[in-house]
Amino acid sequence: GQNIDQPTEMTATEGAIVQINCTYQTSGFNGLFWYQQHAGEAPTFLSYNVLDGLEEKGRFSSFLSRSKGYSYLLLKELQMKDSASYLCAVNNAGNMLTFGGGTRLMVKP
Amino acid sequence: EAEVAQSPRYKITEKSQAVAFWCDPISGHATLYWYRQILGQGPELLVQFQDESVVDDSQLPKDRFSAERLKGVDSTLKIQPAELGDSAMYLCASSLDGQKFFGPGTRLTVL
Numbered sequence: 001g002q003n004i005d006q007p008t009e010m011t012a013t014e015g016a017i018v019q020i021n022c023t024y025q026t027s028g029f030n031g032l033f034w035y036q037q038h039a040g041e042a043p044t045f046l047s048y049n050v051l052d053g054l055e056e057k058g059r060f061s062s063f064l065s066r067s068k069g070y071s072y073l074l075l076k077e078l079q080m081k082d083s084a085s086y087l088c089a090v091n092n093a094g095n096m097l098t099f100g101g102g103t104r105l106m107v108k109p
Numbered sequence: 110e111a112e113v114a115q116s117p118r119y120k121i122t123e124k125s126q127a128v129a130f131w132c133d134p135i136s137g138h139a140t141l142y143w144y145r146q147i148l149g150q151g152p153e154l155l156v157q158f159q160d161e162s163v164v165d166d167s168q169l170p171k172d173r174f175s176a177e178r179l180k181g182v183d184s185t186l187k188i189q190p191a192e193l194g195d196s197a198m199y200l201c202a203s204s205l206d207g208q209k210f211f212g213p214g215t216r217l218t219v220l
Contacts, residue, residue, distance in 0.1 A: 004151075031207060042200055042211040043152070050207075087151055095140055096165055097202075097209055099151035 002026040004100035006088050011106045012078055020073045020086050020103045028093030034062050034073045035087040043087055083107045111135040113212035115201050121218045127189035130215045134203030143186050144200040152200055191219045
C-alpha cells in the first residue's frame, strides 16, 4: 500500500517564501507529482520529480529524496492568488497515482 | 491545447436515484482514471483503465458503482442508487507518458 503525509494547513505572508513538505511510503516508486487546486476546481500540474534533487520552474521549485521518502514544494515571492490547496501525489510502477490529503495554503497581505 | 472533457459539470440528485458521468480523455491517451474527492480531502482513485481494460478498481464500491470504457476512448461512471455520502467531486484524468491531466470535474450533490 501507499501512505502519503502532508500538513493540513499553512499560512504565509504575501511576498514571503513557504515550503510544503510531503513524506511518503510506497512500493514501486515511479515519480512524485505536485498539483495546485483552487476551491471548486480540478487539480493543475505544477511539477514532477522522478530523480533526486531540485526542479525549479519560475517561482515554484520541488525537491525529492527517494532514500528518505521525502519531497517538498517551495513557493517564492508569494502572491495572494497562490492561496490554494497543494496536493502531493506518488506514482507507482503501475502508473497509479495516489494523493495525499492536500495542504491548504492561505496567503495573507 | 488538448483537454480532458467531463460532463455534466454539476449534478444534483436525490438519494436512491441513478446518476452517470462522462469523460472524454485527451486524444491518444491510453490510461484513464476516475477519482472521487470529498471536500477538504485529496482525490481517491476509484478505477484505472488501460485502453478498454480495467487495471485497478479495488477502491470502487462495486455494489453501487460501475465504470466502463468500451472502445478504449471515452468512459462513463455510474452510481445506482446514489447515497448521501456520494456527494463529492468526481474527477477524470488521462495519461500518456506519465504526466496526468485532469478534467474540470463533476460536482455531485445528493439530497
